[in-house]
Amino acid sequence: MPKLNLSQIPFVSRCSYPGKLAQPFDGRSNQRLGDASGLTQYGVNIVRLEPGALSSLRHYHMQQDEFLMMTEGTCTLIDDDGEHEMLPGDCASFPAGDANGHHLVNKTDSPAAFLVVGTHTQSETAFYSDIDMMVRSGPDGSAFSRKDGSPLTADQIGDNK
């Protein structure tokens, strides 16, 4: 049935970042509405952020449009332009290839949530604005590296640049 039974779609906490970079994401969980309902052309997720949690490392996508709408609580959108308060109903767009790295942080004492849409593409490259890391994704999965393509090492992961 087209109307979703949201109570039947689980929230999943999983972070693919390598090493200690994954640690700040314990308070983030995703409800994968698009995957659960048969959409294949774009992902639609509800992202829930507990107090103090981050949506992602600050990043931008080369091939995939991204859109979000706040649905609950208050978050701070951090991008190259500074910090922007996001309340329920507030929206943000990140066109593919726009090198304005962004993420949301829940700086409040209450849970927050937003709806996010991202195109499904055959391949994708994303760059992380605050560390020397990129990720390439394709049919065989995702691989993190330095921005010059060289491997990350245990020492390098988490280096601020």
Place this chain on the structure above:
Amino acid sequence: MPKLNLSQIPFVSRCSYPGKLAQPFDGRSNQRLGDASGLTQYGVNIVRLEPGALSSLRHYHMQQDEFLMMTEGTCTLIDDDGEHEMLPGDCASFPAGDANGHHLVNKTDSPAAFLVVGTHTQSETAFYSDIDMMVRSGPDGSAFSRKDGSPLTADQIGDNK
């Protein structure tokens, strides 16, 4: 800036249905968030329905995934499974090619609104469930016809089947 200034994005009332089929859509308006913010891979619109207004004629898409989330008020989702009340936060998914025609109707005395996402594709065919009509869209625009491809006539438009 990625955060959208929603007050600067106009609501537009425009209906491309031919002839008298366009008449029931005076109470519908669209705020084209995706177009206004440089997204090209999918459309993101806020659709506002005044009391009594319809989102569209009941239809389904062959090439384009569609997703919606209610953001204000109450609507009735009508599809092949019946009628379903949609409250703020409720969501629905319509995968491309799923022949379950759908639309939303505002049966209340207050305005209602929802966020809707639809893939941008090179071409598209949509079928209307309750009348003998289809629409084909491509680089040269959109053309409405009967489902067998023959032209609509003034008499045919609005015929219930």
